[in-house]
Amino acid sequence: MVNNGCLCCTVRGDLVKMLLDLVKKKKDKFDHIVIETTGLAKPAPVIETFCSDELVSRYVKLDGVVTLVDSKHAMKHLNEVKPRFVVNEAVEQVAYADRIIMNKIDLVTEGDLEKLTDKIKHINSIAQIKRAKFGVVDMDFVLGVGGYDLDRIDSAVKVDDSHGGNHHHDTHGRHHKDHHHDHLHDSAVSSVSIVSEGTLDLDEVDDWLERLMEEKGVDLYRMKGVLSVNGSDQRYVFQGVHSTLDGCPGKTWEPDEKRTNKLVFIGRNLDETALRKGFKGCLI
Numbered sequence: 001m002v003n004n005g006c007l008c009c010t011v012r013g014d015l016v017k018m019l020l021d022l023v024k025k026k027k028d029k030f031d032h033i034v035i036e037t038t039g040l041a042k043p044a045p046v047i048e049t050f051c052s053d054e055l056v057s058r059y060v061k062l063d064g065v066v067t068l069v070d071s072k073h074a075m076k077h078l079n080e081v082k083p084r085f086v087v088n089e090a091v092e093q094v095a096y097a098d099r100i101i102m103n104k105i106d107l108v109t110e111g112d113l114e115k116l117t118d119k120i121k122h123i124n125s126i127a128q129i130k131r132a133k134f135g136v137v138d139m140d141f142v143l144g145v146g147g148y149d150l151d152r153i154d155s156a157v158k159v160d161d162s163h164g165g166n167h168h169h170d171t172h173g174r175h176h177k178d179h180h181h182d183h184l185h186d187s188a189v190s191s192v193s194i195v196s197e198g199t200l201d202l203d204e205v206d207d208w209l210e211r212l213m214e215e216k217g218v219d220l221y222r223m224k225g226v227l228s229v230n231g232s233d234q235r236y237v238f239q240g241v242h243s244t245l246d247g248c249p250g251k252t253w254e255p256d257e258k259r260t261n262k263l264v265f266i267g268r269n270l271d272e273t274a275l276r277k278g279f280k281g282c283l284i
């Protein structure tokens with residue numbers, strides 16, 4: 001147990017200490033550590049502990065963030081308008097999730113579930129979602145997630161045409177911004193997906209992402225991408241949290257495979273036009 005209080009802000013030091021204690025005393029005796037935060041926790045500082053604390057990141061790695069959504073009450077909280085500079089924790093917890101369990105589905109109608117699914121996907125188009133009663137899901141869904149594994153980004157960045165996010169298909173020149181979501185409240189936190197063929201200049205991509213993190217790091221919660229880059233038969237995969245960015249070559253493209261770039265950004269007040277322009281600027 002970490003100290004009483006809010007795990008996200010007051011006891012990050014305790015979290016580090018607890019993790020290091022566990023590693024020292026129980027080394028090789030556990031496969032996973034599950035941290036349950038309060039319903040009011042901000043996920044970012046917890047996530048960042050694993051990326052930025054040198055000792056912690058040497059011994060443990062963040063597998064993924066699982067968010068349990070109460071299907072009966074979540075919509076109200078997700079739509080709640082907070083005073084300026086006050087974080088809506090429900091939105092944040094959905095935004096940072098790698099897996100989302102929509103629980104208590106027996107208490108709502110199919111229509112309610114569909115609306116809630118749309119809302120969740122609008123905020124976070126990367127997370128896999130499962131419906132559940134009394135929180136029952138397969139263990140595989142919540143452990144061994146690989147949400148921060150560069151090797152597994154390819155399957156994570158699937159852009160779903162039927163829901164959520166602000167999708168743009170550059171290859172078709174279609175601009176269908178949010179046509180599914182007229183009924184949704186305008187959440188400041190959303191996902192922007194870019195799907196486009198074409199080859200990118202990796203140096204330009206590096207510059208672009210670095211600039212983006214410098215200028216928008218605070219508002220850019222997560223990003224993931226699979227890219228087709230010049231002079232390489234391998235995909236280039238990257239993932240980032242705020243101003244931490246990781247990237248490396250991934251799987252080789254098959255000879256007859258369409259080399260489609262896929263990028264997803266999740267954040268607050270994302271400037272979709274600027275993101276698309278930045279991406280285009282990296283195309284050869």
Ligand SMILES: Nc1nc2c(ncn2[C@@H]2O[C@H](COP(=O)(O)OP(=O)(O)OP(=O)(O)O)[C@@H](O)[C@H]2O)c(=O)[nH]1
Nearest residue numbers: 039068070102103104105106107132133134135136
């Ligand atoms: N009908 C129904 N009730 C559920 C389901 N899951 C949990 N409950 C009930 O909801 C009540 C409150 O449980 P939760 O909402 O899980 O409580 P919680 O916020 O996780 O509680 P703490 O983590 O202990 O603070 C309990 O009586 C549960 O039995 C579900 O899928 N369907």
